[in-house]
Amino acid sequence: MTWSSYQPPLVLAVHGTRSALGTRISMELAEAVATASGADVRLGWVDIHTPTLTDTLRELGEAIVVPAFLTGGYHVTSDIPAAITAAGGLATATPLVGADVLPAVLERLDAVGDFDAVVLAGAGSLRPRAVAEVRAVARELSRAVDRPALAGFVTASSPTVPEAVAELRAAGHRRIAIASYLLAPGRFSEQLAEAGADVVSEPIGVHPLLVETIVDRWRAALAEPLTASHPRAVND
Template structure:
């Protein structure tokens, strides 16, 4: 089997939202069309097949030297712990690439362009107990603030502070009339629904099946094709 035959396993967070699930399935299809790879989904939470299930299935079929691309925006628990554990549990015949992360920021800006004018911004992330993941959202917020030339605060849906409504309220108290939320989320679901009710004047859509996201996933897979198989943690991720 040549290196180009190595499957691409898209590690994604599950959701109980039918729309969010459909977006993940459409993303996998778009990645398959763009790459020509054998693309499989490996759910890290909620859904089956789990990432471990998918890797085991590939191993049994003799296609086990898979490349796992974490479709995640921050280095939270799923990326730093669950994905390496799934690879090890499945026998280790796979390697994980760097997560998608902040490289997808131009797609966030594309979604934000659709909301119209605003004079302040909240960047809404999922939240994490991992300081690294929180710091990554804060760094994205600073970048977006410089790019749109508007004041911006990070807000989190769960596990971290400030919450998205608190960040909106802080900007409102500072005298800003039209506040937008930039959804730093990959797919619609419960978190995006909560953001809609956070008190902002406009909310951008999650990234979804954006061409840049597809391109990033494919580029992660292609870069890994020439690298030796390893059971290491995803690159550029530290606890």
């Protein structure tokens, strides 16, 4: 008597970027997740690139979508559910990656050397929930490094990253760091170099903790009750 080894593919939902380096990082992340999980891993681009997430899900049918996003903005709360519905509704989405990768942000920040205060630079969103999530991570960051920390945003939200840097300078902090709360290099990360800080950390990239978190999301979804379309069968 043996158990079926069927496992739905893991679809990594990613934003997309016009940066060739950022695109390559996303592809390398998918490869690392495949190696760590043994899963059939596909990329589903939520913006900019093709195949879109909808295209990928239509090809696969049943799948587990892991949102490679740090906050619950529009793409996570609207675009990903819409893509699943448009593809036939056979896929399920896990919770986003989110703040579980803060230790990776801290590791990248540690590489820039000492500083008096830090701005956690998030992408920004029109969704209050997403903005609040970045501010909550900034508070955790402050406790972790025992330095003042503010949230700053590249777009759509305030304060902007340069405004947050200026606020810390006005408070008397001389050496200010920016902690990149971004997954991959691209237009947003390039703007951080011009934000007025003394040092800027690298985006998270293909960090082992990010890979582990994505695999954990997928495995947790596998443990959920299975759909009737693919029950785990017992064969005599």
